[in-house]
Amino acid sequence: GTGTARAVPAAAPGPYARLSPIAELSARRLATADLVAAAKWGTDSPADDPVRERQVLDEVAREAGELGAEPAATVRIFRDQIEANKDVQRALHRRWDARPSEAPSVRPDLAEVRAEINRVNDALVRAIARTAQDRGAPYCGGVLLASTVVTGGELRLDAPHMTALHRSLGSVCRP
């Protein structure tokens, strides 16, 4: 009809819409572990790279500070992100040791993979900064767990990736 257009206010995003990007970005970050594992497979480089870890943690602390967010909480969350990433790398290396036919035949460029990780880190720092209140709310754990399960299902994560995704989010909600 020709009725007068009325502006319908968009619903404000609720806790799920605010917290689920953290689970989604963590899953995207974890997907890079497959590429990192492939980049390191058949080389002398172990899953751990403490120098690179320090750079990541310093950078996310700096970004959080710039955003007026919480550097210490952000670093705590990223420590779990890093541990989860190494869990996946090690799980894949064990799988490829046991079944060499499943090992990757191409070696990704680690510098390119780290550039992708840096982009995800940026987005994740911002998502964390936007959820200061949600992360301390009583609903945080339940909402985050729901979004973890949904994200894992959508991406059809296997058991090691699902376990790692869960681990990567262990410090998001404040006790």
Ligand SMILES: C=C(O[C@@H]1C=C(C(=O)O)C=C[C@H]1O)C(=O)O
């Ligand atoms: C992802 C890598 O492997 C490990 C995990 C890191 C991370 O999650 O940021 C950083 C360094 C490594 O300990 C890497 O070497 O880049």
